[in-house]
Every structure is written in structure tokens, then in C-alpha cells.
Amino acid sequence: MKDGCGLSDLEAKRIVVTGASRGIGQAIALEYARRGATVIASARSETSLAETKAVFPDRIRTISADLLDEESLAGLARTVSEAFGEVDALVCCAGALRYGTLEELEASDFEWMMKLHVVAPAMLVRALLPALRAGFGSVLMIGSTLAQQTAPGMSAYAASKAALHSLTHSLALELAPEIRVNTLSLGVIETDMTRSLRPGFESEKEQLEVLRSLHPLKRLGTAEEAAEAAVFATEARWMTGSILTLDGGLVNAG
Ligand SMILES: NC(=O)c1ccc[n+]([C@@H]2O[C@H](COP(=O)([O-])OP(=O)(O)OC[C@H]3O[C@@H](n4cnc5c(N)ncnc54)[C@H](OP(=O)(O)O)[C@@H]3O)[C@@H](O)[C@H]2O)c1
Numbered sequence: 001m002k003d004g005c006g007l008s009d010l011e012a013k014r015i016v017v018t019g020a021s022r023g024i025g026q027a028i029a030l031e032y033a034r035r036g037a038t039v040i041a042s043a044r045s046e047t048s049l050a051e052t053k054a055v056f057p058d059r060i061r062t063i064s065a066d067l068l069d070e071e072s073l074a075g076l077a078r079t080v081s082e083a084f085g086e087v088d089a090l091v092c093c094a095g096a097l098r099y100g101t102l103e104e105l106e107a108s109d110f111e112w113m114m115k116l117h118v119v120a121p122a123m124l125v126r127a128l129l130p131a132l133r134a135g136f137g138s139v140l141m142i143g144s145t146l147a148q149q150t151a152p153g154m155s156a157y158a159a160s161k162a163a164l165h166s167l168t169h170s171l172a173l174e175l176a177p178e179i180r181v182n183t184l185s186l187g188v189i190e191t192d193m194t195r196s197l198r199p200g201f202e203s204e205k206e207q208l209e210v211l212r213s214l215h216p217l218k219r220l221g222t223a224e225e226a227a228e229a230a231v232f233a234t235e236a237r238w239m240t241g242s243i244l245t246l247d248g249g250l251v252n253a254g
Contacts, residue, residue, distance in 0.1 A: 020093065194208070
């Protein structure tokens with residue numbers, strides 16, 4: 001029997017993943033390649049992408065691009081279109097966290113977060129529209145439960161992820177029926193981003209323990225678990241405009 005979500009056969013699929021040099025994006029790129037897809041993995045430098053490529057050198061091609069730079073973003077879209085022609089899925093995972101209270105953050109911090117998490121994904125989707133339309137492709141944004149349930153010091157990040165969730169709903173309407181657009185909204189996943197120490201914590205260990213305790217399932221998610229959900233979300237053919245939550249129960253805990 002063919003599996004309902006098409007998860008078993010990704011061999012002919014052409015996938016683009018941004019933020020693929022480490023953490024969640026790397027795990028997503030590797031999960032697609034493990035299932036047989038051809039993947040273009042992108043981040044800011046070829047050096048940082050070498051580890052991702054080394055796992056599946058025949059299935060993963062790397063392209064460096066700084067998504068905050070318009071020419072660099074356009075170059076990525078051009079290379080993807082030339083290499084693939086048709087794109088089956090674009091996963092916009094590149095991201096970063098600028099932590100700080102309102103008094104600590106400058107306007108430029110808010111603008112930087114919005115550019116990285118909202119403007120860049122929107123412009124990358126726009127630049128890849130012909131290839132996505134040709135492939136009846138799927139776009140997946142990597143969102144955050146902080147969009148719904150935030151915390152002190154997270155205003156710029158949380159607002160940018162909330163805007164990304166909203167962008168998902170709008171693009172899903174505009175781009176249907178050819179292109180599906182969804183967001184995977186994540187609780188805390190153990191990556192470099194999560195480990196970087198925030199004010200109020202004495203050590204990385206203490207910070208991770210507190211973060212774990214916030215989740216009803218009493219552990220953080222893994223990048224591999226996020227990757228499995230990402231593949232499901234891009235392959236689920238009747239899903240568009242959805243915010244799929246993977247959070248160990250975090251949001252429900254209130
Ligand atoms: N970790 C969590 O708990 C969590 C929870 C919810 C949502 N998320 C989201 O998941 C995504 C990945 O997070 P992560 O934890 O895996 O972070 P990470 O380990 O810090 O990885 C971030 C990735 O984004 C890339 N990147 C950053 N700035 C970029 C730019 N200007 N242009 C191109 N690429 C850029 C980095 O590549 P280079 O530095 O090599 O260029 C890297 O591959 C982010 O969007 C994040 O907001 C994470």
C-alpha cells in the first residue's frame with residue numbers, strides 16, 4: 001500500500017533547505033537526502049555547509065547565500081532554478097535569535113529579525129515562484145511557539161515569528177492551488193541557538209534544565225524529530241495555510 005503522506009518515496013523530489021549548516025535545518029536536509037531526495041542545502045558559507053554535504057555527497061549540493069543580502073538571495077534562487085527547474089519543496093529554516101528587553105533592543109534589532117524571518121523567506125518564495133509552480137511545490141516555514149506564547153526578552157524574535165505565521169496564512173491563499181504553504185511551529189529544540197546562554201542563567205546546564213521543565217514531556221525536542229515533522233508537512237498534500245505545532249506540550253501547558 002502506498003503510504004498516505006507519500007513519505008516512502010522521495011527519490012524524485014527536489015528540495016531546497018535554508019539554514020542547513022547546523023541544527024534543525026541540517027537535520028531537515030539530511031532527512032530528505034536519507035529518504036532519497038536531491039537536496040540543495042544553503043547557509044552563509046560553503047565551509048559551514050561541508051559537514052552537511054559530507055553525509056550524502058551524491059544527494060546534497062551546497063550553495064552559500066546570505067539571506068539578508070538581496071543579491072545573494074537572488075543568486076541562490078537563480079542557481080536553484082537552473083539546477084532543478086522544478087522545486088518540490090522549499091524549507092525556510094535560516095534564523096537567529098536576538099535576545100533583549102525592549103530597553104536593550106534597538107530599532108535595528110527589530111528590523112534585522114523581521115528581515116531574516118519574514119522578508120527573506122517571502123522574497124525567496126517570490127524568486128522561486130516559477131520553479132515552485134512548475135513542481136506543484138510546497139513551502140515550509142520554520143516558526144516558533146513563541147509566536148503564540150512569548151517570554152520576557154523575546155519581543156523582537158517572537159514578533160518576527162508571529163509575522164511569519166501570519167505570512168503563511170496569506171501566502172497559502174494567494175498561491176493556491178499550485179503551491180502549498182505551511183509552518184512548522186516548534187517548542188524548544190536542543191541546538192546551538194538554545195544552548196547560547198541568556199541573562200538570568202548561571203550555566204548552560206541550568207538554562208537547559210529550566211527549558212526542559214517548561215515542557216510537559218519534560219525534555220527538549222531533537223532536530224531529528226523536527227526534521228521528520230518537516231517532511232510530513234511538505235508531503236501532506238491536503239494541508240495548506242496550517243501551523244503545525246511540535247512542542248512537547250509546551251503551548252498547551254499555558
Ligand atoms: N532551536 C529552537 O529551539 C527553535 C525553536 C523554534 C524555532 N526555531 C527556528 O528554527 C530555525 C533553525 O534554528 P536552529 O536552532 O537550528 O538554529 P542554529 O543552529 O543557530 O542554525 C541557524 C541556521 O541559520 C543559518 N543562518 C543564519 N543567518 C543566516 C543568514 N543571514 N543567511 C543565511 N543563513 C543564515 C545558519 O547558517 P550559517 O551561520 O552557517 O550561515 C544556520 O544554518 C530558525 O529559524 C529558528 O528560529 C528554533
